Amino acid sequence: MELTKINAEPGDEIRTNGQIHPRFVAERTDKGDRQMKGDRQMTDEPRYDGPVVIVTGAGSGIGKAAALRFAREGARVVVADLNAETARAVVEEIQAAGGTAVAVTGDLSDQAVVDQVVQTAVDTFGGVDVLVNNAAIADRLTAAADVSDAEWDRVIRVNLTAPFLLTRAALPHMLAKGKGAIVNTASRAGLGGSAGGTAYTVSKHAVIGLTRSLAVMYRDAGIRANAIAPGATATNMYRDAPGSTTTNIALIAEVDPTARGPRTISPYMSNTGRVADADEQAAVIVFLASDDASNINGAIVPVDNGWSAI
Numbered sequence: 001m002e003l004t005k006i007n008a009e010p011g012d013e014i015r016t017n018g019q020i021h022p023r024f025v026a027e028r029t030d031k032g033d034r035q036m037k038g039d040r041q042m043t044d045e046p047r048y049d050g051p052v053v054i055v056t057g058a059g060s061g062i063g064k065a066a067a068l069r070f071a072r073e074g075a076r077v078v079v080a081d082l083n084a085e086t087a088r089a090v091v092e093e094i095q096a097a098g099g100t101a102v103a104v105t106g107d108l109s110d111q112a113v114v115d116q117v118v119q120t121a122v123d124t125f126g127g128v129d130v131l132v133n134n135a136a137i138a139d140r141l142t143a144a145a146d147v148s149d150a151e152w153d154r155v156i157r158v159n160l161t162a163p164f165l166l167t168r169a170a171l172p173h174m175l176a177k178g179k180g181a182i183v184n185t186a187s188r189a190g191l192g193g194s195a196g197g198t199a200y201t202v203s204k205h206a207v208i209g210l211t212r213s214l215a216v217m218y219r220d221a222g223i224r225a226n227a228i229a230p231g232a233t234a235t236n237m238y239r240d241a242p243g244s245t246t247t248n249i250a251l252i253a254e255v256d257p258t259a260r261g262p263r264t265i266s267p268y269m270s271n272t273g274r275v276a277d278a279d280e281q282a283a284v285i286v287f288l289a290s291d292d293a294s295n296i297n298g299a300i301v302p303v304d305n306g307w308s309a310i
């Protein structure tokens, strides 16, 4: 586990660059607490007063796009990722644009790393306002009879248990403020059985269950929980996933023409529609985390060019 702190000293003046959307610039309450601003007035307030946002899997793809956008809009961002190099690069990119971020690297399925992420948010920035559970891994489109214990355990641990651990660790800090937002990255594979292997599909359905449970259990505490359900999105996961395109599915079938997973889902994977940019997913994550979505709780938002509507 490695901790990198960049541009995070208390009292730092963070310059604004005129491009900030004020959605996330904070106001101070009478008690000196920070809270998110719901209006859209332009402001010269320093970004340092912005809410504290943890984004997991922020070293790449959708998480990176979300971290950059949160920072552009005035949030202070904890960039959490397994990959120290990419996490550090994202923090440096945020810093270069005048934003504030800190990187925590490690495997988020490890409770000690989870604790480090949340403690860093609290120690460096004073709390946790927003948690984005986005990090995940793909499976190999394996159908149930062929799923190994190792594949099952790893996919469930990273895709489901890690978001639960992070949520459990962050909630006390949101409860203390009486306000918070959790945004989970589910998947089209969380809405049906035709967009992933068994372990990945189960994990993403369960992320939706986690989201809905949180939405109900913490509604009265001022904490909202929502999820996006991305369709095909141009990221490393999409490029690396064995079944991310019909071409790749065909390649797998060539290697193992009897492989049930790719063989059975390939007809549906040919109907994914236009591949999204990571920025198109990030825009919805940032919206759901903001006060613009103040009455949205427990929603699962497909961001999939209509794939799930078919």
Ligand SMILES: NC(=O)c1ccc[n+]([C@@H]2O[C@H](COP(=O)([O-])OP(=O)(O)OC[C@H]3O[C@@H](n4cnc5c(N)ncnc54)[C@H](O)[C@@H]3O)[C@@H](O)[C@H]2O)c1
Binding pocket: 056, 057, 058, 059, 060, 061, 062, 063, 080, 081, 082, 083, 086, 106, 107, 108, 109, 134, 135, 136, 137, 158, 185, 186, 187, 188, 189, 229, 230, 231, 232, 233, 234, 235, 236, 237, 238
């Ligand atoms: N790309 C798609 O087509 C697509 C479609 C549906 C859902 N999603 C979901 O979007 C989310 C983001 O994926 P992406 O497409 O940006 O992929 P990506 O591979 O580009 O990014 C995932 C990031 O998560 C990190 N990560 C993986 N395991 C981790 C762990 N144990 N601890 C900490 N960090 C870890 C990786 O290092 C990587 O930086 C995932 O939840 C994924 O399931 C993606």
